[in-house]
Amino acid sequence: MKFLAVIPARYASTRFPGKPLAMLAGKSVIQRVYEQVAGVLDDAYVATDDERIFNAVAGFGGKAVMTSAHHKSGTDRIEEAVQKIGGDFDVVVNIQGDEPFIHRSQIETVCRCFDDPRTQIATLGKPFNPAEGIGPIENPNSPKIVVDNQGYALYFSRSIIPFVRNAEPQEWPGRYPFLKHIGLYAYRTEVLAEITQLPQSSLELAESLEQLRWLQNGYKIKVGETHIETVGIDTPEDLQRAEQFLKGA
Numbered sequence: 001m002k003f004l005a006v007i008p009a010r011y012a013s014t015r016f017p018g019k020p021l022a023m024l025a026g027k028s029v030i031q032r033v034y035e036q037v038a039g040v041l042d043d044a045y046v047a048t049d050d051e052r053i054f055n056a057v058a059g060f061g062g063k064a065v066m067t068s069a070h071h072k073s074g075t076d077r078i079e080e081a082v083q084k085i086g087g088d089f090d091v092v093v094n095i096q097g098d099e100p101f102i103h104r105s106q107i108e109t110v111c112r113c114f115d116d117p118r119t120q121i122a123t124l125g126k127p128f129n130p131a132e133g134i135g136p137i138e139n140p141n142s143p144k145i146v147v148d149n150q151g152y153a154l155y156f157s158r159s160i161i162p163f164v165r166n167a168e169p170q171e172w173p174g175r176y177p178f179l180k181h182i183g184l185y186a187y188r189t190e191v192l193a194e195i196t197q198l199p200q201s202s203l204e205l206a207e208s209l210e211q212l213r214w215l216q217n218g219y220k221i222k223v224g225e226t227h228i229e230t231v232g233i234d235t236p237e238d239l240q241r242a243e244q245f246l247k248g249a
Helices: 029-037 051-059 074-085 104-115 169-175 189-195 202-207 211-216 236-248
Strands: 003-009 043-048 064-066 091-094 121-127 144-147 153-157 179-188 221-225
Touching: 003 029, 003 074, 029 043, 029 051, 043 051, 043 074, 051 064, 064 074, 074 091, 074 189, 091 104, 091 189, 104 121, 104 179, 104 221, 121 211, 153 211, 153 221, 179 189, 202 211, 211 221
Parallel strands: 003 043, 003 091, 043 064, 121 221
Antiparallel strands: 091 179, 121 179, 144 153, 144 179
């Protein structure tokens, strides 16, 4: 199977404008993401709507493709990029442009999900640490996943799922292995083309989670498991934390 990595990167960001070009220990965020990915898969491109990002990627020797500024999601941007890149790829891997510490093993784990021919879409989950208590599990910015016995997603939610009956909330982390969603996705190429044509679903609108559109339309999402913590960058404060993370790495 041939795997293509596409890294969507927008300049305009409500919480952190220009985030892909922000410097992190001497390199831009987008360069650090690209370098983590390049060489792991068969090919890798940054998909952007901004010439500054395009030129920055070209400047450090990476590959980039210009896409429309009017896409409503990163998935739509990736589908346009795939059409422009061409080639005969079986699976497209969506690497978030704000994850400079994405690990090779995480990319390999999501790719191995496609060893199962039933897998149409794949993503990652990381077990919450019970020792950290209920706080991280309660965080609505950390979506939770429940999976079936074959590792396929049953549901994603910003709420705590499942509800643990007959126990106080502080006891829940020790009663059930809660799973945190890690936003790394991969899609069979033909499935990517299909899901970008779907209208937003009621569950997606309710939870503001795009993957619920795919589940609600019957697509099978395989969940690989990782135990590696990454540091995503959504705000300037996250960038400072990433600097500290890099110093301690």
